[in-house]
Amino acid sequence: MTRAPGPTKPVSDHADLVDRIHTVAPRLTGALREVADTVLADPAGAARMSAAALAARAGVSQASVTRFAQSIGLASHAALRLALAEQVGRSTARGFPTDVGLQIGLDDDVRHVVTVVANADIRAITQTVNQLDPTALDRSSQSIAAARRVDIYGIGSSASVAQELETRLFRIGVHVRAWTEVHDALTSAALLTADDVAIAISHSGATSEVVEPFRLAGDRGARTVGITGDPRSAVAAASREVLTTAALETSYRNGSLAARHSQLMVADCLYIRVGQLTPDRAAHSMTLTEHISPSHAVTARRGRGR
Numbered sequence: 001m002t003r004a005p006g007p008t009k010p011v012s013d014h015a016d017l018v019d020r021i022h023t024v025a026p027r028l029t030g031a032l033r034e035v036a037d038t039v040l041a042d043p044a045g046a047a048r049m050s051a052a053a054l055a056a057r058a059g060v061s062q063a064s065v066t067r068f069a070q071s072i073g074l075a076s077h078a079a080l081r082l083a084l085a086e087q088v089g090r091s092t093a094r095g096f097p098t099d100v101g102l103q104i105g106l107d108d109d110v111r112h113v114v115t116v117v118a119n120a121d122i123r124a125i126t127q128t129v130n131q132l133d134p135t136a137l138d139r140s141s142q143s144i145a146a147a148r149r150v151d152i153y154g155i156g157s158s159a160s161v162a163q164e165l166e167t168r169l170f171r172i173g174v175h176v177r178a179w180t181e182v183h184d185a186l187t188s189a190a191l192l193t194a195d196d197v198a199i200a201i202s203h204s205g206a207t208s209e210v211v212e213p214f215r216l217a218g219d220r221g222a223r224t225v226g227i228t229g230d231p232r233s234a235v236a237a238a239s240r241e242v243l244t245t246a247a248l249e250t251s252y253r254n255g256s257l258a259a260r261h262s263q264l265m266v267a268d269c270l271y272i273r274v275g276q277l278t279p280d281r282a283a284h285s286m287t288l289t290e291h292i293s294p295s296h297a298v299t300a301r302r303g304r305g306r
Helices: 014-027 030-041 043-048 051-058 062-071 077-094 110-131 134-146 157-171 182-190 208-219 260-277 279-289
Strands: 150-153 176-179 197-202 223-228 241-244
Touching: 014 030, 014 077, 014 110, 030 043, 030 051, 030 062, 043 077, 051 062, 062 077, 110 260, 134 197, 134 223, 134 241, 134 260, 150 157, 150 182, 150 208, 157 176, 157 197, 157 260, 157 279, 176 182, 182 208, 197 208, 208 223, 223 260, 260 279
Parallel strands: 150 176, 150 197, 197 223, 223 241
Antiparallel strands: none
């Protein structure tokens, strides 16, 4: 079963608007990307501009300004101006700039590197929390808790997140397997039934090696859960439940790499909720395995002097 791509979920907190634009901008093209770049270059200035002025600054039509506002979940340019003004006002009141910066220069010291990376990840996780659909998360968790088998598909930078989610769910008794090679993933997907769940992890939502087995799993009747940064992507369209993540790109780190912390946050939410829904199985599984890690710990020995 598939779902049609829906509109971007409205921004739930205008204080996150600039981060939302940072997240959406890499997948915008043409005139919409020009508007996004213009707004990001001067959010406070954009908040004071009419639609005509913003269009002239970006070199696009006024209709493109309206379409840009709608692409980030706002109804109109007027709503965009209001949201930007609200964010600028909040930022000024709290004593920090609207955008602390996401770029790292060749001459920046390591403290700046740490500050930029930490701020980007904290803001991305906060945005993910604000836009995450708790009902979809709960339905996904219930499906996983009741599933005969759970497949997880992830390739490239998403593969590590798929394996992390496998580790967590396996620890609490879920029959789960992460597939990070497309032929194996397709083989497993072909064997799924309506008693199973398939999870796709892809920041772009367009990675063919993830989309192909995910669609096949849906065709076989499995309940499909997509974890993606693009609610209009192929992964989202093939999902019964969509869990949307955010990522703020920095220098040396594109969207798929920057998305990992947000994806892991969603994975942890699924894991913990499944544990809540299956307390006896989870407790039994953890009791049977809790001795393994301590039994493999190596005691440190004092080095001998030379």
